[in-house]
Amino acid sequence: MVDKIEAIRKEVEEIKAETLAKVEDFRLKYLSKKGILSSLMEEFRTVPAEQKRELGQKLNQLKMFVTDRYNALKENAGNANSTDISSIDLTRTSTPMPVGSRHPISIVRNDILKIFSDMGFTVAEGPEIEDDWHVFSSLNFPADHPARDMQDTFFISRNPIDVLLRTHTSSVQTRTMEKNQPPIRIVCPGRVYRNEAISARAHCFFHQVEGLYIDKNVSFADLRQVLLNFARQMFGPETKIRLRPSYFPFTEPSAEMDISCDICGGKGCPFCKETGWVEILGCGMVDPNVLKACGIDPEVYSGYAFGMGIERITNLKYKVKDLRMFSENDVRFLSEFESAR
Ligand code: PHE
Numbered sequence: 001m002v003d004k005i006e007a008i009r010k011e012v013e014e015i016k017a018e019t020l021a022k023v024e025d026f027r028l029k030y031l032s033k034k035g036i037l038s039s040l041m042e043e044f045r046t047v048p049a050e051q052k053r054e055l056g057q058k059l060n061q062l063k064m065f066v067t068d069r070y071n072a073l074k075e076n077a078g079n080a081n082s083t084d085i086s087s088i089d090l091t092r093t094s095t096p097m098p099v100g101s102r103h104p105i106s107i108v109r110n111d112i113l114k115i116f117s118d119m120g121f122t123v124a125e126g127p128e129i130e131d132d133w134h135v136f137s138s139l140n141f142p143a144d145h146p147a148r149d150m151q152d153t154f155f156i157s158r159n160p161i162d163v164l165l166r167t168h169t170s171s172v173q174t175r176t177m178e179k180n181q182p183p184i185r186i187v188c189p190g191r192v193y194r195n196e197a198i199s200a201r202a203h204c205f206f207h208q209v210e211g212l213y214i215d216k217n218v219s220f221a222d223l224r225q226v227l228l229n230f231a232r233q234m235f236g237p238e239t240k241i242r243l244r245p246s247y248f249p250f251t252e253p254s255a256e257m258d259i260s261c262d263i264c265g266g267k268g269c270p271f272c273k274e275t276g277w278v279e280i281l282g283c284g285m286v287d288p289n290v291l292k293a294c295g296i297d298p299e300v301y302s303g304y305a306f307g308m309g310i311e312r313i314t315n316l317k318y319k320v321k322d323l324r325m326f327s328e329n330d331v332r333f334l335s336e337f338e339s340a341r
Contacts, residue, residue: 001040001047005058008036012066017073026073030066037063101338105207105326108314109189112209115233116187119226121211124186126172128193132162134171138178138293139250154193154204165193168307170250173212177294182301183215189310200322207310212286214296214303220253220285223304227283231259234313240266242277251284251305262316278316281308 012030017023030036040059047055102110113123126134136148146152147167154165172188189209196202213222224243231239240260248254258279261272268274283306288298311323318337320326325333 001043001051001055002058004040005055005062008040009062009065012069015069015073018077020074020077023070023073023077027070031070037066100331101335103326103334104314104318104320104337105310107337108317109207109209109310111234112230112308112310112313113187113189115230116209116211119229121185121187121213124172124176124188125190126166126169126175126188128166128191129156130164130166130171132164134174135164135166135168138174138290139170140287140289140293141249145249152194152196154195166190167194168192169208169210170305170307173210173305174290174294176212177214177291177296182296182303183213184303185213185215187211198324200324203311203323203327205327206323208307209310210305210307212303212305214286214291214301216301218285218302218304220304223283223285223306226304227257227281227306231257231280235259235262235316238265243283246282246284248282248284250287250290252287254282254284257281257283257306259316280312280316281306283307 008030015026017026028035032038040062044052044055044059117123132148135153136145141148153167156163156165169188169190169192172190173186176184176186176188187209188211190207191205192208193205196204198204211226213226224241228241231241238260239262242258243255244258246254246256256279258277260266261269261276261278263269263271264276266276268276272278283304286303286305291298291301291303311326314320314326315323
């Protein structure tokens, strides 16, 4: 039996099993219940008692040897399989990887900025945390104007000066006028904050693009033409505009601009509340007091300003019913816009 054990050891030592299938054959032949080692164990029972000690040891060593060998072969075959280039199909198409898409507000903001940059406007940006001067005082807001009230404005501190979250990007216009002399022709995109209860129609933050043009001899007719051009590029060449008198502290005269409803083509429908028109922005001629506050001579220069909400423009273009969708970051909603273009 000693010879037999030695012969099996030699045999096993020389076995090469390169594939997992061959390794399995090895296991069946030597290590399974009906395998060679099991039958050796059977045989072992019948050997005379005085040989048992020595043989038992040898048998155990053989079993350990075969098991080790089996494990080593198995590992080898597994590794070989995973690195074997011939088993990789290089022509197979890969699993598609999900790619992100731009946020609808970014898409529409870029569209707006492109239209104005084609008309010679450059982009100006400023801080979201502002002071009273740049958001209100320099813009001719009377000291007791309701927009300064706690209900509309998020104040960060009130002492020694009011520090607040900007309620409009007109503050960027002030900052630009303070640092530059005309001609100034800028558009100011950015996030603004107002203390409103969050609902489908209002949010405590939203996004604006405001515009400012200051030069010699700028007239209301210039403003109207620029806005008409914008409306037609944004909403289609048939779009009509109408300007209604309005009030803003920083412009005089002031107006609100409507575009013809693109759902009913101006005939009247529930979307435009049967009027045929939908409001899209505020505008006007910059008040001389604002120019003065920013160090620009109102006797020499005049200018216009306008401001619009990006969410509003996006809603008109894509008919989003609930404003909250814009900040919930549901990819199913967000991914609809890039492909809709
Ligand atoms: N700042 C105004 C707002 O936030 C918009 C506006 C800008 C109106 C410029 C007129 C001129 O509502």
